[in-house]
Amino acid sequence: MSFSQFFKNLGPGPVIAAAFIGPGTVTVCTLAGVNFGYSLLWALVISIIATVALQEISGRIGISTGQDLSQLLRNSNSQPVLKYFSMTLVLLAIVLGNAAYESGNITGGNLGLQIFWDSPELNLGIFQVQTGNFLIGTIALLLLFFGNYKTLERILIGMVILMSLAFIITAFLTKPDWKNVLPGFIPTWNNQEFLTIVSLIGTTVVPYNLFLYASLANKRWKKTDGVSWMRKDIGISVILGGFVSMAILLVGASNTSTEVSSAIDVSKGLEPIFGPVAKYLMGIGFLAAGLTSSLTAPLAAGLVVCGIFGWNQDLKSTSMRASIGVVLMLGLIFSSLGIKPVQLITLAQLANGILLPLISAWIIWIGSKKSIMGELKNSNSAIAIYLMIWLITLILGLKSIGAVFGIW
Template sequence: MFKKIGPGVLVAAAFVGPGTITVCTLAGVRFGYTLVWAVLLSILATIILQEMAGRIGVISQNGLVDVIKEELKIKWIKNTVIGIVLGAILIGNAAYEAGNIGGATLGLEGLLGETVLSTFFPAIIGFFAFLLLWFSSYKTLEKIFVGLVGIMGVCFVVSAIITKPSLIAIAKGMFVPKLPEGSLLMVIALVGTTVVPYNLFLHASLAKEKWKSKDQLSAVKWDTVISIALGGIVSIAIVITASAAPIQEVGNVMDMAKGLEPLFGKGAIYFMGIGLLAAGITSAITAPLAAAFVASSCFGWDGGMKSKKFKLTWFIVLFLGVFFLSFDIKPIQVIQFAQVANGILLPVMAMLLLWIVNKKSVMGEFKNTLLQNIFGVLIVGFAIFLGAKSILKVIGWF
């Protein structure tokens, strides 16, 4: 089974990062099990989009940007799309990288406490991520991520089981959608942190690294479904754990661990600390990796993951994350630009993905079925809504 696991586990690791953990924690603290259906919906949407991206990667044996460049014939449209992709992924991932490393730092502080070394935690985590990216091949990274996601999953699922949740209440929250007062923004946040544009590029590029034959499409599908479903279980486990935490407000996920400590002892902090550390490290690696794959495709670099330009790109993204966090710099304008760019990119990419995966010239007999297209159109509609909300929020209209 583990030999068949592929890029899906990196995608799951990428979306179950500190941002998702924080949003799931807030959803559980504020609304209990009521919004579990939103997590389930976002996981289903992610599986559908990522399966399309993985299928395109294997059939075309190209990254998503390469296929888009080839298929968009009108020059100004092609250049506009490539510009949005570069802005959203390269600049966006550099801006968000500080949050990924910050999440891992919080986990480390939860395990070791605040010591004289705390100031150097971002640099230590950044250096660890650098070593993994510099010396690891795709196959090695895959094995490391299986281990990290496994650790993360065990920690959060065990934390949820310890709370002795009501299975009936969870089932109602999962299959009976409700929108309590003030929960709409939380639902949008839950979906927005799971359906991540850069994962589409990451998945297509990694799928072509792992699988070279159309006969392996079944493995692509099951890898996507199983890996992302496991990521979804982790997200749901966090909502369940947070629902039981006797706290009113959460600044970060470690507040939840401290809230659980009177009930479950020191074990709560250790489980949450290890889980958050694993989540932060995985996201801190996948964000620079995705940025490097996108830059490589946009500029047509040769040499794959071993290319000097490829390595320089992920190094810059990683360095900026450590730099911003170490000196407590909050590049607000850069982050706002990234949010707007990602708000535009998600619906654009969802539409392009649906268009490409229906082109016989690209996909041949492996183009979408009618059912896949129905789901795809629904997701595109929701992606437009999400993107519009993201942009309106940044400019202060939402």
């Protein structure tokens, strides 16, 4: 099989990489490098392993059952109170959460855009409109409304490649000290690093991506013989995405700025190393990261809403356009007017904190049932690994809940 044929047979895995490498991931990885050097690279390795494992289960469930996770939840025969509680929790965590975080995706993309174009603010009465945010949000809206799944997949693959090249080239131009890089893959930590470790893993293991990939895998591969391609697809995509996250951390570790609050600040600190090209590379990376997440967050929310309520999940259907439109328009309004949806974010953080360990446990359980999965069920040898990964999701969930109540 030729190289081109191999990649032609792959599926929507790059969409998942595009989804988890957003402005939040770029900022967290950057600050991990700024504050702790190369010492937390091992945490990214763990996050990659956990993400590949959970996404593989969700893709396998989608192909085996012919349903995505939201449809499976709606059609389950579980006790009604538990069933409707789960459906409500999913809607709160993914729909409200993605609406709130969408404003951050759009704003993050605009940070990269500002490197190339200083977008003006428009005063409309009591409101100040951030035109850069409005432009990025509008582009995302048009692509989602007038594209199809195949078109979106190609656009996202292109942006992931662009983003990857920008960050990886930047990392190599910083000429990291590889002798000091390699020990960073050996797990060690202290109390100061713990929250950053949790954040690094938490930005990669994302609940809505489990729903998103099950749905896209089900649309891409209708027969169980597609499972081997699905595994290659998600493995290659997440691992490459992990390399991008590591490259961003290496860039952060090479920073010379005294004050750093975002990846754009790092680009200024890199200018003494290799000139103004740093600014433009980071700008491209941040713009691509923001735009890709601005597409995937509303798409995932739309698929979940339509799956939960049993509506048509075709991208051009009224139900999908309405669901996507609500999430994206809220993000567009919040970002364009400079509104911080604190209450929405707090509620979403709480719901996500509860949802992540529950949905991880649920898909591991579903994946282990022969009555549902047939020959595609989880192997006995893999269950111990899945349980260890579930413990990681439990810690992440508790951290999110603790953050809401100011405990952690």
